[in-house]
Amino acid sequence: MRDFKMPALGADMEAGLLAEWLVKPGDKVKSGDIVCVVETQKGAIEVEIFENGVIEELVVQPGEEVPVGATLARLDGEAAKEEGAAPAPKRPSLPKWPPPPLPAKAAPPAPRHPPAPAAAAPPAGGRAAVSPAARRRATELGLDPETLTGTGIDGSVTLADVEAAAREPGEKRPAEAPAAEAPPAKPARKGFDPAEMRKAIAAAMQRSKREIPHYYLGQTIDFAAATEWLAATNATKPPPERLMPAALLLKATALAIAEVPALNGHYEDGAFRPGSGINIGWIVALRGGGLVAPAIRDADKQGVRDLMAALRDLVQRARTGGLRASELGSGTVTVTSLGERGADSVIGVIYPPQVAIVGFGRIAVRPWVVDGAVVARPLAEASLAADHRVCDGHLGGLLLAAIDRHLQQPGKL
Amino acid sequence: MTDAERLALIRDVLGGIAPEAADAEIAGDADLRETLDLDSMDFMNVVIGLHERTGVDIPEADYSELFTLDGAMAYLAAKGA
Numbered sequence: 329m330r331d332f333k334m335p336a337l338g339a340d341m342e343a344g345l346l347a348e349w350l351v352k353p354g355d356k357v358k359s360g361d362i363v364c365v366v367e368t369q370k371g372a373i374e375v376e377i378f379e380n381g382v383i384e385e386l387v388v389q390p391g392e393e394v395p396v397g398a399t400l401a402r403l404d405g406e407a408a409k410e411e412g413a414a415p416a417p418k419r420p421s422l423p424k425w426p427p428p429p430l431p432a433k434a435a436p437p438a439p440r441h442p443p444a445p446a447a448a449a450p451p452a453g454g455r456a457a458v459s460p461a462a463r464r465r466a467t468e469l470g471l472d473p474e475t476l477t478g479t480g481i482d483g484s485v486t487l488a489d490v491e492a493a494a495r496e497p498g499e500k501r502p503a504e505a506p507a508a509e510a511p512p513a514k515p516a517r518k519g520f521d522p523a524e525m526r527k528a529i530a531a532a533m534q535r536s537k538r539e540i541p542h543y544y545l546g547q548t549i550d551f552a553a554a555t556e557w558l559a560a561t562n563a564t565k566p567p568p569e570r571l572m573p574a575a576l577l578l579k580a581t582a583l584a585i586a587e588v589p590a591l592n593g594h595y596e597d598g599a600f601r602p603g604s605g606i607n608i609g610w611i612v613a614l615r616g617g618g619l620v621a622p623a624i625r626d627a628d629k630q631g632v633r634d635l636m637a638a639l640r641d642l643v644q645r646a647r648t649g650g651l652r653a654s655e656l657g658s659g660t661v662t663v664t665s666l667g668e669r670g671a672d673s674v675i676g677v678i679y680p681p682q683v684a685i686v687g688f689g690r691i692a693v694r695p696w697v698v699d700g701a702v703v704a705r706p707l708a709e710a711s712l713a714a715d716h717r718v719c720d721g722h723l724g725g726l727l728l729a730a731i732d733r734h735l736q737q738p739g740k741l
Numbered sequence: 742m743t744d745a746e747r748l749a750l751i752r753d754v755l756g757g758i759a760p761e762a763a764d765a766e767i768a769g770d771a772d773l774r775e776t777l778d779l780d781s782m783d784f785m786n787v788v789i790g791l792h793e794r795t796g797v798d799i800p801e802a803d804y805s806e807l808f809t810l811d812g813a814m815a816y817l818a819a820k821g822a
Binding site: 574 | 788
């Protein structure tokens with residue numbers, strides 16, 4: 329008998345609300361299966377299990393909020409735990425978190441959604457992606473957004489889809505019941521709450537600024553070779569297959585980190601533990617405020633086209649609430665890239681327990697000296713904020729130099 | 742496609758990326774990236790959406806013609822969409 333526990337989806341998470349089980353007692357699960365959905369300050373997160381076995385008992389019911397590390401379910405089975413895969417909730421539940429008051433008569437076990445017919449479900453996760461705005465509106469209208477047909481990017485359910493569904497008097501609309509008799513909130517989801525996310529960001533950043541002695545470095549990178557290579561390679565591709573500068577920045581950073589492994593990992597309990605792979609947390613700004621940093625695993629080993637696809641997928645899921653638990657707890661270093669409308673430079677705040685964050689400002693044409701002459705050149709300001717408890721500026725400088733070097737040979741990325 | 746149909750299609754694609762675009766007042770000559778706060782990835786998704794719905798290729802060199810509603814409508818019309 330083993331326990332499946334509430335994972336820590338980042339250093340800033342103390343508790344999560346179990347929104348929905350996707351399995352029931354008796355179900356066989358294998359490592360990598362998504363077994364439940366947890367509402368956090370970062371929105372609805374799909375949680376995978378990293379063991380093989382059979383679900384024996386669901387300990388926590390939908391609607392209950394429990395601290396990180398609390399047992400969600402028990403499972404049995406002979407299969408050994410897969411090593412290395414789990415975002416191990418190593419940190420025991422934080423003492424300052426008061427024992428969670430069980431919501432009085434916790435919501436009756438939510439009507440279990442029958443697992444969506446596999447064929448109809450758009451993304452791999454099996455659940456329709458729903459934008460936060462659509463989810464809010466659907467709740468107001470008494471609709472279940474998961475049952476609607478999505479017309480957004482990658483089949484996600486958009487606000488327009490919800491409005492359209494509300495106009496048609498289809499069977500999806502529950503019979504108009506007097507508000508007083510409405511069944512107790514059917515979905516346990518509270519939906520994305522910008523104020524809660526702000527609290528989560530504040531907690532993580534306060535901890536960072538309090539505990540981590542940051543040092544900062546900056547370097548201007550000539551982006552001409554990369555720009556030319558991108559233009560040439562994109563000219564022959566249809567829009568969905570085109571690369572953005574972000575994919576090159578991501579790959580160059582991953583390769584550079586591989587050369588300077590002292591910046592890749594976690595600092596916990598007074599010691600640095602190197603990351604077991606290069607999992608780059610990519611900061612995604614959410615419309616309406618807030619951000620998340622889901623990780624792209626083994627970024628140094630992926631090609632730029634795969635990385636571009638991964639970025640598009642992550643950004644889409646970050647904004648529609650389909651991120652997975654393993655993506656939120658597993659970053660070993662973070663990259664923030666401001667994109668073409670951003671500021672000229674950014675100096676990041678390290679996301680604990682990581683020890684470094686690389687920043688890229690907007691790529692813009694500026695004066696640059698080549699062979700003694702001033703020329704107009706696309707340039708990018710790269711920055712590094714790193715943890716002085718782990719290394720010094722000399723090492724950080726090597727990282728920025730390596731990023732620069734890799735970006736001068738975009739065809740090899 | 743008529744102008745009205747083109748406009749509806751563009752607004753629909755924008756709405757899939759920036760939900761508030763569905764019923765926002767957008768001036769024909771306003772920069773959509775500013776008005777709807779579209780970042781690089783959002784704008785790329787606009788291009789992909791327009792490409793998938795109209796079949797127009799939209800090379801990167803033409804992206805700047807899509808920065809406004811008027812520009813995007815004229816561009817699609819010129820490309821026969």
